[in-house]
Amino acid sequence: METAFATRMRHVKKSFIREILKVTEDPSVISFAGGLPNPASFPVEAVSRAAQAVLAEDGASALQYSTTEGFLPLREFICARYAKRFGLHVSPEEILITNGSQQGLDLLGKIFLDEGDGVLLEAPGYLGAIQALSLYQPRFCTVPLREDGVNISALRDTLDRYGPKLFYAVPNFQNPSGLTYTKENREAAAALLRRHATLFIEDDPYGELRFAGEETPSMRQFLGEQSILLGSFSKIVAPAMRLGWICAKPEIMEKLVVAKQACDLHTNTFAQRVVARYLADNDLDAHIAAIRQMYKERSDCMADAIARYFPPEVRCTRPQGGMFMWAELPQGMSSMELFNEASAMRVAFVPGAPFYVDRTDAPTLRLNYTNSDEAAIVEGIRRLGRAMDEMLNGRVCCAQ
Amino acid sequence: METAFATRMRHVKKSFIREILKVTEDPSVISFAGGLPNPASFPVEAVSRAAQAVLAEDGASALQYSTTEGFLPLREFICARYAKRFGLHVSPEEILITNGSQQGLDLLGKIFLDEGDGVLLEAPGYLGAIQALSLYQPRFCTVPLREDGVNISALRDTLDRYGPKLFYAVPNFQNPSGLTYTKENREAAAALLRRHATLFIEDDPYGELRFAGEETPSMRQFLGEQSILLGSFSKIVAPAMRLGWICAKPEIMEKLVVAKQACDLHTNTFAQRVVARYLADNDLDAHIAAIRQMYKERSDCMADAIARYFPPEVRCTRPQGGMFMWAELPQGMSSMELFNEASAMRVAFVPGAPFYVDRTDAPTLRLNYTNSDEAAIVEGIRRLGRAMDEMLNGRVCCAQ
Known part of the structure; x- marks a missing residue:
């Protein structure tokens, strides 16, 4: 059959x-x-110490079912980090812990995309985003990248012509190009986006890995709640832990929590607690x-x-x-x-x-x-x- | 806005x-x-020992990205367990490790369900299945449960009338009813299903937790590759690990792997290795x-x-x-x-x-x-x- x-x-x-x-x-x-x-x-040894401490001190809770939103101290750490990096103030209620930031893409596709909805991507763009979002059968449009970021006049035309629902981008050390949007490019892109209902999804798995040039602001600083941030511990702690997050306004978070609960109830609590403990006991900087x-x-x-x-x-x-x-x-x-x-x-x-x-x-x-x-x-x-x-x-x- | x-x-x-x-x-x-x-x-202490052993002996691999299908020794353990419990022979290529068996439901919805496709559920049925599958907008139909399992004449009518694509059930110690299908009931249900293209999804999170009565066969033994098995370590090891699996024929597995990769790349490798090590070093029975x-x-x-x-x-x-x-x-x-x-x-x-x-x-x-x-x-x-x-x-x- x-x-x-x-x-x-x-x-x-x-x-x-x-x-x-x-x-x-x-x-x-x-x-x-x-x-x-x-x-x-x-940080193999530090993770091992963190795992022992978590299990010795709170083993039963660390191995039990938990809340869909994620482990509160880990979400608080993420908020504190945003405050430190960018002076950005978000509350733990705006953070959902996901199985790596890849799951964030799937969940965003799930809550936002009907078949045929417009999604704007960078060209070239992250192939995992193409794969995740393709399954929701959107209409993709793209905007080319230049040395200083997104091509602004192409962005203007594409926003005007297609009015995409989402614009997914990796403004820091982009995958695959390695390019970074300058501050001026971000400001110009944000000014265009503010005139549209397009939500900007800023995927930032590499932002902490700057080894040259100057720190640039997050698009969230220009766009406020029109921006959704995706983050990840994969490149600063360890990818096998599959710990990422979505930062979005409460109205969006409410739908994300429903979708996440349907998808897999919640992210691995043991891993969340081990990484939270690792972050508390070690110097991440x-x-x-x-x-x-x-x-x-x-x-x-x-x-x-x-x-x-x-x-x-x-x-x-x-x-x-x-x-x-x-x-x-x-x-x-x-x-x-x-x-x-x-x-x-x-x-x-x-x-x-x-x-x-x-x-x-x-x-x-x-x-x-x-x-x-x-x-x-x-x-x-x-x-x-x-x-x-x-x-x-x-x-x-x-x-x- | x-x-x-x-x-x-x-x-x-x-x-x-x-x-x-x-x-x-x-x-x-x-x-x-x-x-x-x-x-x-x-098993808090045994999990702690397993975590230490995994990180001490193979820390770099345990924390790195890994394959979408899952950690091979864990998949081999699952196959050996099916052989021991039921004399069922499946190969590791037919096992995909998921974030708890809940994710199995989402992935099956994703690869099988177009809007309006028929899905047969038990009444009452597992609410997590209703939530996960609802998001694919199927047409639900239901079949009532009796003391000995599914109501066979209602099943016959429903299969004939609606020809559902999937039939999702929990034949052992069902959630929510606690009921178990007898061997005779399984045989009768399987005989009906074999005349249809309906795939049977047998969710079995509690099967190992029998404390009275006699072990019953898996529906897979009657249905072969028309059956898809969902399993879980949540109730026999620990739910926080979010480790479940799907067992399905290779043709289905191929699509599941594509969907899983798009969803979150792979399941937490650290947790997979820790649980595999726990299972190797301890007496699960x-x-x-x-x-x-x-x-x-x-x-x-x-x-x-x-x-x-x-x-x-x-x-x-x-x-x-x-x-x-x-x-x-x-x-x-x-x-x-x-x-x-x-x-x-x-x-x-x-x-x-x-x-x-x-x-x-x-x-x-x-x-x-x-x-x-x-x-x-x-x-x-x-x-x-x-x-x-x-x-x-x-x-x-x-x-x-």
Whole structure:
């Protein structure tokens, strides 16, 4: 008997990531593909101490069912952090703890999107957002990114033309491009958004990982309750804990709590209490400073290797933080073909296509620098440069 | 500016549970309302040892991103357990680890349900299933339960008339009724289902908690791949870990993995590894035997108190396992009114209405016996019996 699936399942972009995993399973392959933090940054011993303390002092509560909203001391920590980082005052009632910020995307899709509703994304944009929101069958529109942030005139046109319900963006050290919106760009974007009913979803998993340049304000500071913030402990504590959050006004929070309860009752309480205890007993700022230093060194190392080994026709972003660089190949060059060439040379990356809603190929690619040591970065970039050279030369040959 | 939510949010049954929580927050109230395991059953020290071992031996992997399907040794444990309990042979490729079995419901709704698709539920049925599946806007139909399981002739009519895509049921120690399908009832239901394309979702969170009667086969043994199993560690290890699973054929699993990845990437790896380690290093059967004994004593205690204090017009189920009893009031008597009466006497329960898709009141109620000590059970049932007496007498007065 054939199984009949829901229509929405036809709208999911087939993930190329599984193809990549097949390549990167081979330990001789140097991978810049995954979006993985460096495990050397995980506070393993401090987490172990926190787990012991939580279970010794409050084991029964830590293992019991709990409230959908999440563990109050953890939500209070998040509020205090917003106050410290941005002078932003939000209350714990405006914070819902989620299974990583990815779940925030699913819940927002669930409470906001009817089929055909407009959703504005950056191009390129976070592929996990494309996947999560696709399942609600919206009408996607996109706005291109520039060096200083979102393209303002394109944003104006798109808002006027499509009046999207949501605009999802990663203004700090964007995934995949590594770009950051300047303060001026944020102000200009917020001024446009204020004229529309579009809710701005500001996903900020990397914001604390700045290793160059100056801290920029949150869009929430310009947009107030027209902004919804997504945050995550994945890159500053540990991703396996699957702890993220949504910060939104109470009217939205009420619907989110209903949706979250239907989805999975609540987020893992043991993990919430362990991380809350870790944060209470340790110096998070010192821990983040160490991660920033580590990622700065890897980023510098990759930038230097790129300058040395990539053909001059290939342009790369130079991030001020976060985990990714973005390379643009000469127009018409296929990053899917480059992926195959590079795989043969035992180096992997994510080709650009999955970061767009409407492409099967693109002359762009994402490089992660946080999860390889410096020797592997230099050797991997050397191999990738050779693969680029061979394709460029081959292409010239074919054209003659 | 008014916020426009998705149409599906209008279809969520307003949860009465929050109203109940307001009552049970008062520590002088004896609550039979929650569906909570007894925290004395949580293996706090063994979980602490497991957490330490996992972090000491494999901390970096335990805290890193991981596969969507879940931690392989945990999936292998689940397969071995099915083999031991039922002689059922499933492979780890047929197991997806979820955030509690509640998430399994959301994912199944997501991959299977278009608006208006038929979903068959038990009446009364698990309120979390009603909430999760409502968001996919199906057309619900229901089949009543009897002492021996589902009403077979009603099932035949409903399958013939509505051809539902899914039939969701809890055949062991059902939530809310405490009823269990006999072997004969399962065989008869399976024989009907085999003539239809309806997939049977067998939710089995309580199956291991049998304290009377004989083990019954899984519906999977009669239905093969027409059955989807949901399982959970919440009632045999600890609910805060939010670890459940879906067992389904590979064709379905493929879609579930896509949906799970879009929803939250993967389930908390730290929790998966800690529970896998706990299961490897401890005797789960001995642990479960202790829980069964504890719950048998509470169930017997509640049944004795009911026999003593409830008016004879009130009929109660006598479960062979699990966590709940179900009381039927004389026809026409309101369990919502009884809830208010009982609250004033400082005892709480869940009125029947939320367990039906189409009622705002019902002459039924759910009683949890696992999370109160014996003195509280006796005193709570005494108070509830008094509230029933007063309502019955009051009703007689009014009718005269």
